[in-house]
Amino acid sequence: MTPASVPALPALPLKAMHPGLSPAWWPPAPGWWLVLLVVVLLAGGVVCWLHGKRKRTNALMHYFDHALAQAITPAAQVAAMSELLRRAARSVDPLADRLAGLAWLQFLDAGLPHPVFTSNQGTSDIGATLLEGAFRPQVEVHAVDALRQHARQRYVLWMRGI
Template structure:
Protein backbone atom coordinates (compact mmCIF):
# COMPACT_ATOMS: atom_id res chain seq x y z
CA UNK A 1 0.00 0.00 0.00
CA UNK A 2 1.01 3.51 -0.45
CA UNK A 3 1.41 6.35 1.86
CA UNK A 4 -1.62 7.26 3.91
CA UNK A 5 -3.21 10.62 3.20
CA UNK A 6 -3.08 13.06 6.04
CA UNK A 7 -6.44 14.72 6.53
CA UNK A 8 -6.41 18.29 7.65
CA UNK A 9 -9.20 20.51 8.98
CA UNK A 10 -11.07 22.79 6.53
CA UNK A 11 -9.76 26.35 6.58
CA UNK A 12 -11.97 29.32 5.71
CA UNK A 13 -10.52 31.90 3.36
CA UNK A 14 -9.56 35.20 5.02
CA UNK A 15 -12.34 37.82 5.17
CA UNK A 16 -12.21 40.41 2.40
CA UNK A 17 -10.37 43.58 3.35
CA UNK A 18 -12.43 46.69 4.15
CA UNK A 19 -10.32 48.76 1.79
CA UNK A 20 -10.75 49.26 -1.11
CA UNK A 21 -14.52 48.96 -1.12
CA UNK A 22 -16.43 47.13 -3.79
CA UNK A 23 -17.45 49.09 -6.92
CA UNK A 24 -21.05 49.38 -5.73
CA UNK A 25 -19.94 51.33 -2.67
CA UNK A 26 -17.95 53.71 -4.90
CA UNK A 27 -21.08 54.33 -6.97
CA UNK A 28 -23.16 54.92 -3.87
CA UNK A 29 -20.57 57.37 -2.50
CA UNK A 30 -20.49 59.23 -5.82
CA UNK A 31 -24.29 59.45 -5.82
CA UNK A 32 -24.39 60.76 -2.25
CA UNK A 33 -21.70 63.35 -3.01
CA UNK A 34 -23.52 64.46 -6.17
CA UNK A 35 -26.79 64.86 -4.25
CA UNK A 36 -25.05 66.80 -1.47
CA UNK A 37 -23.37 69.10 -4.00
CA UNK A 38 -26.67 69.67 -5.82
CA UNK A 39 -28.43 70.48 -2.54
CA UNK A 40 -25.69 72.88 -1.50
CA UNK A 41 -25.80 74.60 -4.89
CA UNK A 42 -29.59 74.99 -4.72
CA UNK A 43 -29.36 76.39 -1.20
CA UNK A 44 -26.67 78.85 -2.22
CA UNK A 45 -28.68 79.91 -5.27
CA UNK A 46 -31.84 80.38 -3.19
CA UNK A 47 -30.00 82.47 -0.59
CA UNK A 48 -28.42 84.60 -3.34
CA UNK A 49 -31.84 85.14 -4.91
CA UNK A 50 -33.35 86.09 -1.57
CA UNK A 51 -30.51 88.56 -0.91
CA UNK A 52 -31.01 90.11 -4.35
CA UNK A 53 -34.77 90.46 -3.77
CA UNK A 54 -34.20 92.02 -0.34
CA UNK A 55 -31.69 94.46 -1.85
CA UNK A 56 -34.19 95.35 -4.59
CA UNK A 57 -36.88 96.06 -1.97
CA UNK A 58 -34.53 98.14 0.19
CA UNK A 59 -33.14 100.05 -2.80
CA UNK A 60 -36.64 100.92 -4.06
CA UNK A 61 -37.57 102.34 -0.67
CA UNK A 62 -34.29 104.22 -0.31
CA UNK A 63 -34.90 105.88 -3.68
CA UNK A 64 -38.44 106.86 -2.67
CA UNK A 65 -37.33 109.46 -0.15
CA UNK A 66 -40.35 110.88 1.71
CA UNK A 67 -42.62 108.67 3.86
CA UNK A 68 -45.64 108.99 1.49
CA UNK A 69 -43.40 108.04 -1.46
CA UNK A 70 -42.11 105.06 0.53
CA UNK A 71 -45.69 103.90 1.15
CA UNK A 72 -46.37 104.19 -2.59
CA UNK A 73 -43.20 102.21 -3.37
CA UNK A 74 -44.19 99.52 -0.84
CA UNK A 75 -47.61 99.28 -2.45
CA UNK A 76 -46.10 98.96 -5.92
CA UNK A 77 -43.66 96.26 -4.81
CA UNK A 78 -46.39 94.28 -3.03
CA UNK A 79 -48.64 94.45 -6.08
CA UNK A 80 -45.81 93.27 -8.29
CA UNK A 81 -45.17 90.34 -5.94
CA UNK A 82 -48.90 89.59 -5.66
CA UNK A 83 -49.10 89.07 -9.43
CA UNK A 84 -46.81 86.08 -9.00
CA UNK A 85 -49.38 84.51 -6.71
CA UNK A 86 -52.54 85.55 -8.57
CA UNK A 87 -52.49 87.45 -11.90
CA UNK A 88 -55.58 89.46 -10.88
CA UNK A 89 -54.33 90.39 -7.42
CA UNK A 90 -52.88 93.73 -8.45
CA UNK A 91 -56.40 94.96 -9.31
CA UNK A 92 -57.77 94.41 -5.79
CA UNK A 93 -58.68 97.54 -3.86
CA UNK A 94 -59.32 98.54 -0.26
CA UNK A 95 -60.23 95.88 2.25
CA UNK A 96 -60.05 93.11 -0.37
CA UNK A 97 -56.42 94.04 -1.05
CA UNK A 98 -55.55 94.00 2.66
CA UNK A 99 -57.32 90.66 3.12
CA UNK A 100 -55.34 89.24 0.20
CA UNK A 101 -52.12 90.48 1.80
CA UNK A 102 -53.07 88.81 5.07
CA UNK A 103 -53.79 85.45 3.41
CA UNK A 104 -51.29 82.67 4.00
CA UNK A 105 -48.45 82.60 1.51
CA UNK A 106 -48.08 79.57 -0.74
CA UNK A 107 -45.73 76.70 -0.02
CA UNK A 108 -44.22 75.60 3.25
CA UNK A 109 -45.38 78.63 5.20
CA UNK A 110 -49.02 78.04 4.29
CA UNK A 111 -49.49 75.89 7.41
CA UNK A 112 -49.57 78.96 9.62
CA UNK A 113 -52.84 80.58 10.48
CA UNK A 114 -53.38 83.78 8.50
CA UNK A 115 -52.65 86.98 10.38
CA UNK A 116 -54.49 90.28 10.27
CA UNK A 117 -51.46 92.56 10.36
CA UNK A 118 -52.44 94.25 7.12
CA UNK A 119 -56.16 94.61 7.86
CA UNK A 120 -55.86 95.58 11.53
CA UNK A 121 -52.24 96.66 11.96
CA UNK A 122 -49.56 98.68 10.21
CA UNK A 123 -50.73 97.48 6.81
CA UNK A 124 -53.78 99.79 6.92
CA UNK A 125 -51.39 102.56 5.93
CA UNK A 126 -51.45 101.11 2.39
CA UNK A 127 -55.03 102.32 1.94
CA UNK A 128 -54.27 106.05 2.01
CA UNK A 129 -50.69 106.57 3.20
CA UNK A 130 -49.37 107.38 -0.25
CA UNK A 131 -51.93 110.20 -0.59
CA UNK A 132 -51.38 111.90 2.78
CA UNK A 133 -49.24 114.96 3.11
CA UNK A 134 -47.66 113.84 6.38
CA UNK A 135 -47.09 110.23 7.36
CA UNK A 136 -45.50 109.15 10.61
CA UNK A 137 -42.06 107.65 9.79
CA UNK A 138 -42.51 105.08 12.59
CA UNK A 139 -45.71 103.85 10.95
CA UNK A 140 -43.86 103.57 7.63
CA UNK A 141 -41.07 101.62 9.35
CA UNK A 142 -43.60 99.18 10.83
CA UNK A 143 -45.27 98.81 7.42
CA UNK A 144 -41.89 98.36 5.78
CA UNK A 145 -40.95 95.45 8.06
CA UNK A 146 -44.30 93.75 7.50
CA UNK A 147 -44.32 94.34 3.75
CA UNK A 148 -40.70 93.21 3.32
CA UNK A 149 -41.50 89.82 4.83
CA UNK A 150 -44.57 89.36 2.60
CA UNK A 151 -42.68 90.59 -0.50
CA UNK A 152 -39.86 88.11 0.07
CA UNK A 153 -42.29 85.26 0.74
CA UNK A 154 -44.19 85.85 -2.47
CA UNK A 155 -41.21 86.60 -4.71
CA UNK A 156 -39.19 83.70 -3.33
CA UNK A 157 -42.04 81.20 -3.70
CA UNK A 158 -41.41 80.72 -7.41
Protein backbone atom coordinates in the same frame (compact mmCIF):
# COMPACT_ATOMS: atom_id res chain seq x y z
CA MET B 1 -19.80 -8.98 -7.50
CA THR B 2 -20.30 -9.38 -3.93
CA PRO B 3 -19.19 -6.84 -1.40
CA ALA B 4 -16.59 -9.16 -0.10
CA SER B 5 -14.93 -9.42 -3.49
CA VAL B 6 -14.59 -5.68 -4.05
CA PRO B 7 -11.09 -4.55 -3.34
CA ALA B 8 -10.83 -1.97 -0.59
CA LEU B 9 -9.72 1.48 -1.56
CA PRO B 10 -6.71 2.81 0.17
CA ALA B 11 -7.49 5.46 2.79
CA LEU B 12 -6.79 8.94 1.53
CA PRO B 13 -4.85 11.15 3.83
CA LEU B 14 -6.94 14.28 4.58
CA LYS B 15 -5.30 17.58 5.32
CA ALA B 16 -6.58 19.97 7.95
CA MET B 17 -8.92 22.62 6.53
CA HIS B 18 -7.79 26.25 6.91
CA PRO B 19 -10.33 29.05 6.50
CA GLY B 20 -9.44 31.64 3.87
CA LEU B 21 -8.44 35.16 4.70
CA SER B 22 -11.30 37.64 5.16
CA PRO B 23 -11.36 40.45 2.63
CA ALA B 24 -9.74 43.71 3.68
CA TRP B 25 -11.97 46.68 4.45
CA TRP B 26 -9.82 48.92 2.27
CA PRO B 27 -10.10 49.50 -0.64
CA PRO B 28 -13.87 49.10 -0.80
CA ALA B 29 -15.58 47.22 -3.55
CA PRO B 30 -16.53 49.18 -6.72
CA GLY B 31 -20.18 49.25 -5.68
CA TRP B 32 -19.31 51.16 -2.52
CA TRP B 33 -17.41 53.74 -4.56
CA LEU B 34 -20.55 54.24 -6.64
CA VAL B 35 -22.68 54.67 -3.52
CA LEU B 36 -20.20 57.20 -2.15
CA LEU B 37 -20.24 59.12 -5.44
CA VAL B 38 -24.05 59.30 -5.44
CA VAL B 39 -24.10 60.53 -1.82
CA VAL B 40 -21.49 63.22 -2.54
CA LEU B 41 -23.37 64.38 -5.66
CA LEU B 42 -26.67 64.55 -3.79
CA ALA B 43 -25.12 66.48 -0.91
CA GLY B 44 -23.48 68.88 -3.37
CA GLY B 45 -26.77 69.37 -5.18
CA VAL B 46 -28.61 70.17 -1.95
CA VAL B 47 -25.91 72.64 -0.89
CA CYS B 48 -26.03 74.38 -4.30
CA TRP B 49 -29.83 74.53 -4.20
CA LEU B 50 -29.86 76.03 -0.70
CA HIS B 51 -27.16 78.53 -1.65
CA GLY B 52 -29.12 79.59 -4.74
CA LYS B 53 -32.29 79.95 -2.70
CA ARG B 54 -30.52 82.13 -0.13
CA LYS B 55 -28.88 84.19 -2.86
CA ARG B 56 -32.24 84.80 -4.57
CA THR B 57 -33.86 85.80 -1.28
CA ASN B 58 -31.03 88.24 -0.56
CA ALA B 59 -31.34 89.70 -4.06
CA LEU B 60 -35.08 90.21 -3.59
CA MET B 61 -34.56 91.92 -0.23
CA HIS B 62 -31.86 94.12 -1.76
CA TYR B 63 -34.17 95.09 -4.63
CA PHE B 64 -36.96 95.96 -2.18
CA ASP B 65 -34.62 98.03 -0.02
CA HIS B 66 -33.11 99.75 -3.06
CA ALA B 67 -36.56 100.71 -4.37
CA LEU B 68 -37.41 102.22 -0.99
CA ALA B 69 -34.09 104.05 -0.82
CA GLN B 70 -34.99 105.76 -4.11
CA ALA B 71 -38.07 107.26 -2.43
CA ILE B 72 -37.22 110.38 -0.48
CA THR B 73 -40.28 111.07 1.66
CA PRO B 74 -42.18 108.60 3.85
CA ALA B 75 -45.24 109.02 1.61
CA ALA B 76 -43.14 108.11 -1.44
CA GLN B 77 -41.84 105.06 0.43
CA VAL B 78 -45.40 103.92 1.13
CA ALA B 79 -46.23 104.38 -2.57
CA ALA B 80 -43.15 102.34 -3.53
CA MET B 81 -44.12 99.55 -1.12
CA SER B 82 -47.63 99.50 -2.51
CA GLU B 83 -46.31 99.25 -6.06
CA LEU B 84 -43.89 96.44 -5.16
CA LEU B 85 -46.61 94.50 -3.34
CA ARG B 86 -48.98 94.80 -6.28
CA ARG B 87 -46.29 93.57 -8.67
CA ALA B 88 -45.58 90.61 -6.41
CA ALA B 89 -49.31 89.89 -6.02
CA ARG B 90 -49.57 89.35 -9.77
CA SER B 91 -47.30 86.33 -9.38
CA VAL B 92 -49.90 84.81 -7.03
CA ASP B 93 -53.05 85.92 -8.86
CA PRO B 94 -52.96 87.84 -12.16
CA LEU B 95 -56.00 89.89 -11.14
CA ALA B 96 -54.80 90.68 -7.61
CA ASP B 97 -53.37 94.06 -8.54
CA ARG B 98 -56.90 95.29 -9.30
CA LEU B 99 -58.12 94.75 -5.75
CA ALA B 100 -58.74 97.84 -3.64
CA GLY B 101 -59.48 98.78 -0.05
CA LEU B 102 -60.36 96.04 2.42
CA ALA B 103 -60.32 93.34 -0.29
CA TRP B 104 -56.68 94.21 -1.07
CA LEU B 105 -55.72 94.08 2.60
CA GLN B 106 -57.48 90.73 3.05
CA PHE B 107 -55.57 89.41 0.04
CA LEU B 108 -52.33 90.56 1.67
CA ASP B 109 -53.29 88.72 4.87
CA ALA B 110 -54.27 85.50 3.07
CA GLY B 111 -52.09 82.64 4.23
CA LEU B 112 -50.58 84.46 7.21
CA PRO B 113 -51.06 82.84 10.63
CA HIS B 114 -52.01 86.21 12.17
CA PRO B 115 -53.54 89.00 10.09
CA VAL B 116 -51.28 92.02 9.89
CA PHE B 117 -53.00 94.34 7.43
CA THR B 118 -56.53 93.85 8.75
CA SER B 119 -58.08 93.61 12.18
CA ASN B 120 -61.49 92.73 13.64
CA GLN B 121 -62.72 96.28 13.00
CA GLY B 122 -61.51 96.37 9.38
CA THR B 123 -58.10 97.83 8.65
CA SER B 124 -55.22 97.80 11.09
CA ASP B 125 -52.80 100.69 11.52
CA ILE B 126 -50.41 99.01 9.11
CA GLY B 127 -53.18 98.46 6.58
CA ALA B 128 -54.38 102.05 6.89
CA THR B 129 -50.83 103.30 6.33
CA LEU B 130 -50.55 101.18 3.19
CA LEU B 131 -53.92 102.32 1.81
CA GLU B 132 -53.75 106.01 2.68
CA GLY B 133 -50.10 106.80 3.42
CA ALA B 134 -49.12 107.65 -0.14
CA PHE B 135 -51.86 110.30 -0.29
CA ARG B 136 -51.16 112.00 3.03
CA PRO B 137 -48.91 115.06 3.18
CA GLN B 138 -47.32 113.78 6.42
CA VAL B 139 -46.81 110.14 7.35
CA GLU B 140 -45.26 109.09 10.64
CA VAL B 141 -41.86 107.48 10.20
CA HIS B 142 -42.50 104.72 12.76
CA ALA B 143 -45.69 103.72 10.87
CA VAL B 144 -43.67 103.45 7.65
CA ASP B 145 -41.03 101.35 9.42
CA ALA B 146 -43.69 98.96 10.76
CA LEU B 147 -45.22 98.69 7.29
CA ARG B 148 -41.81 98.14 5.70
CA GLN B 149 -41.11 95.08 7.82
CA HIS B 150 -44.36 93.31 6.90
CA ALA B 151 -44.42 94.48 3.28
CA ARG B 152 -40.85 93.28 2.73
CA GLN B 153 -41.65 89.87 4.19
CA ARG B 154 -44.78 89.51 2.04
CA TYR B 155 -42.95 90.71 -1.07
CA VAL B 156 -40.13 88.22 -0.68
CA LEU B 157 -42.51 85.31 0.01
CA TRP B 158 -44.60 86.05 -3.05
CA MET B 159 -41.63 86.62 -5.33
CA ARG B 160 -40.05 83.35 -4.21
CA GLY B 161 -43.27 81.61 -5.15
CA ILE B 162 -44.35 80.53 -1.68
